[in-house]
Amino acid sequence: MSWDNGRRSLWVLRPQDFEPLLDDPDVRLRNAADDYMPYWAQAWAGAFVLADALLQKAWPPGTQALEIGCGLGVTGLAALQLGIKVDFTDHEPLAVAFALASAGANGFGAQACGGYLLDYRWPVDRKYPLILGGEVLYEERLVRQVCGLLVQMLAPGGEAWLADPYRRACDRLDEIVAQAGMTLQSIESDALTNRGERVKGYVRIIRHGLKSGS
Amino acid sequence: MMRGAPAEDSGFFSIWPARKAVFRPFRPISNMPEDRVVNAGAAVFTRLDPFMARHHARRVRQVLGQNYAAIRAESPEFMALPGVSDLALNHLCGLHHDTGHYYAYIPAESVVMKPGLLVFLHGNAGNLKLFCHRWKNLANSLGLAVLAPTNGFGFWGRNSAKVIQSAIIDALGRWPKIDPGHGQWLVGLSDGGNGLTRAANACPWHGLVYLSATMRAKELAAHDFIHQWKNRPVLVMHGRADHNVSPRMVHKSIEVLQAGAVDVSAEWYDGEDHFLTLGAADAVDSRIASWIRAVGPDHIARPAASS
Numbered sequence: 001m002s003w004d005n006g007r008r009s010l011w012v013l014r015p016q017d018f019e020p021l022l023d024d025p026d027v028r029l030r031n032a033a034d035d036y037m038p039y040w041a042q043a044w045a046g047a048f049v050l051a052d053a054l055l056q057k058a059w060p061p062g063t064q065a066l067e068i069g070c071g072l073g074v075t076g077l078a079a080l081q082l083g084i085k086v087d088f089t090d091h092e093p094l095a096v097a098f099a100l101a102s103a104g105a106n107g108f109g110a111q112a113c114g115g116y117l118l119d120y121r122w123p124v125d126r127k128y129p130l131i132l133g134g135e136v137l138y139e140e141r142l143v144r145q146v147c148g149l150l151v152q153m154l155a156p157g158g159e160a161w162l163a164d165p166y167r168r169a170c171d172r173l174d175e176i177v178a179q180a181g182m183t184l185q186s187i188e189s190d191a192l193t194n195r196g197e198r199v200k201g202y203v204r205i206i207r208h209g210l211k212s213g214s
Numbered sequence: 215m216m217r218g219a220p221a222e223d224s225g226f227f228s229i230w231p232a233r234k235a236v237f238r239p240f241r242p243i244s245n246m247p248e249d250r251v252v253n254a255g256a257a258v259f260t261r262l263d264p265f266m267a268r269h270h271a272r273r274v275r276q277v278l279g280q281n282y283a284a285i286r287a288e289s290p291e292f293m294a295l296p297g298v299s300d301l302a303l304n305h306l307c308g309l310h311h312d313t314g315h316y317y318a319y320i321p322a323e324s325v326v327m328k329p330g331l332l333v334f335l336h337g338n339a340g341n342l343k344l345f346c347h348r349w350k351n352l353a354n355s356l357g358l359a360v361l362a363p364t365n366g367f368g369f370w371g372r373n374s375a376k377v378i379q380s381a382i383i384d385a386l387g388r389w390p391k392i393d394p395g396h397g398q399w400l401v402g403l404s405d406g407g408n409g410l411t412r413a414a415n416a417c418p419w420h421g422l423v424y425l426s427a428t429m430r431a432k433e434l435a436a437h438d439f440i441h442q443w444k445n446r447p448v449l450v451m452h453g454r455a456d457h458n459v460s461p462r463m464v465h466k467s468i469e470v471l472q473a474g475a476v477d478v479s480a481e482w483y484d485g486e487d488h489f490l491t492l493g494a495a496d497a498v499d500s501r502i503a504s505w506i507r508a509v510g511p512d513h514i515a516r517p518a519a520s521s
Contacts, residue, residue: 167395
């Protein structure tokens, strides 16, 4: 599919059909274990909202970013177009593979991006000045998991940019972020999706230890 | 690329995610007005069924006629869309019927900004627009979007979870305003009850509603079901005069759920038959609404998966 927000456009590769994924024995096992669904195979509203928000800011060239729960990588691909270096991560190997393939299709190679498997519950020992997450907070349990990851992987002075289309799961985000010793700034934003529909939501900017606001 | 036939003014949609093309030899039936096909079918079958009492047969015809008249008056655009009755025949004939199709009702933003989700599983005779439309008032009052996935004739087997998950993933991508965090409910009518049992652990449902539904005590007693639904809410609604799904079997299933510490509420309707959902629609809606308000999303905690 292609996405064009009026200023920039990018190609996003995705599975032609997500239904066969539902037949995958591994997917069924993971679904039974923790309600896992192959959501990664769709492009979600929050990813477009965040991608559009990123495009509106000038970023220092070479900024290193981590995209968590990258799915098809819409947000990370937009970041690559701004000169940001991106590590695409997801707990689903196919998602990382698709995101990296899309990066290649848009002309970005290993110099600009990488990818690895990452489960929110088990952060790795690496720190990033910028962490991106388009629509990763769609269930309440994920809010605490993602905040835990940010505590571990956000570099001092760094920022995490997340986005969601006003998900109820984020109702207590402010409180949970504060408990984790971070601050939250929520900014209303909107974007056009690949279907040409305008979607609205919050861009959530999370920082270490600064004053909270919205 | 996906396509959907919308009837936006009414809030109803007939969605065909363009993933699979199946051979549809009976398609002309689906292009005929559903009310005429169903009313004509009911006129014949209710007179031929040797087990159906005359007053019952009359009532079935009357209820169907009244409901379709209401849909024609309220949502003519929805009624004008092609149906999926032919997929029921495909299923009966052993042909492929899994197209990923589903009906949806999406409340207007003036009614609710961020609707939760009610997934409805149809019974035998296929996915009729009649049933999706039937949930409109309840959906508006509770702030829910309705998805009614099509599963051929309505034999809900091992594919149940997949049919439901497929519709949910597509719908969440299509309508970002749907937020399962505001409630995610699964309702099964008649044989849809089998689908409900088999998909009970496929999504983080906030509750299950068996509506004049087939309930298999053996499947409900299985560890996977009981473990996952312990202390979680299940509502069973059944007519005491239901001749299609035996109240005795439903009683037995309720006992199984109670023994497993499932938070089951049972509602029995005197004199109501298998058409409870249409014949006593207001009473059914009122009970479901009060139950959902009582056991809503803040009330539920799902246990960890068994090892």
